[in-house]
């Protein structure tokens with residue numbers, strides 16, 4: 001499924017859940033003697049729907065809880081991160097550049113790709129870079145169950161630990177898309193959720 005289709009499905013599901021929940025609350029409230037005009041409920045549902053969609057797609061939204069997305073404002077430093085790899089020959093080339101400049105970065109790897117090219121992951125860890133968890137295969141997570149989210153995170157951490165001897169301590173959601181359970185699932189797997197300030201494709 002294309003990324004646009006995934007977005008459309010997520011928006012549709014969130015909207016249906018919000019509308020259904022608000023309709024149920026409106027009926028229960030009416031039976032309890034708390035009647036409001038239908039248009040008021042509709043506007044509340046629209047506002048909640050917009051809030052939930054913002055919370056799912058805005059990577060830095062604090063709606064689901066705290067997420068790291070920037071460093072200390074007055075510290076003259078940046079944290080460089082690379083996602084979706086390892087992808088050869090590019091990851092090795094990036095490591096060469098980082099080594100020449102004496103810089104350290106974080107690589108949010110996919111478990112699937114790490115398993116296919118363990119040597120470059122091992123090299124990155126050996127050269128002092130942090131290996132983060134970016135799920136097994138970059139599938140969008142907002143509509144996944146909490147247990148399915150933990151599986152994709154744990155499976156990736158298992159592979160990274162097999163390769164480097166260390167479990168990832170940071171996690172980044174594919175596309176930065178989250179749901180109410182994702183941050184908790186990541187933390188239960190020992191990873192702090194991380195967003196980003198500026199993205200470059």
Ligand SMILES: [Zn+2]
Pocket residue numbers: 083084134138173174175
């Ligand atoms: Zn990614």
